[in-house]
Amino acid sequence: MPHHLMNLRHVPDDEADEIRALFEEHEVRYYETPPSRWGISMGGFWVQDADEAARAKALLDDYQRQRFQSQRQAYEQGLARGEIGGIGSMFRRYPLRTLAACLAIAAIAAISLLPFVRIG
Incomplete structure (x- = not known):
């Protein structure tokens, strides 16, 4: 039975590319469905196996934690420079x-x- 790993709606291209590279690097057997143009289907990353899903979710959790920290740091630097407000x-x-x-x-x-x- 397929396991949904991540919704791709409103995901920036650079983040999706980084996740694809992460899955390729760790040899996660995944497949991807694109989101529809009209917002009917969400699209996302999927795996078939429950064990593979657990491993992929652990990788995604680590990746998202790191991405949050780097994006937060970039935001705070932009605030300090006066570029964001x-x-x-x-x-x-x-x-x-x-x-x-x-x-x-x-x-x-x-x-x-x-x-x-x-x-x-």
Whole structure:
């Protein structure tokens, strides 16, 4: 019976490539189903054997722990350099684009709420 190891929906290409390389390096006999374009099927990495699934899940747990730490470190370095931040930093770096996005959000919200405001 197939064992689902990991969902591939919203997984960056570099992460999926690293997982494929990890499985190849450790000779995990896996197969892959791609996610559908419309979000109907999730896609993912699968194995047939329960023992292989346990081994692959252990490898994935270690990999995801390491990836979390490296991505967290990169995020904190970006914050320290001022490259990553909230709306304030976006407004300082790209004032026109941020203002245009805020106006577009306000316009969409106003159009969406207009029927409900007229009811009252």
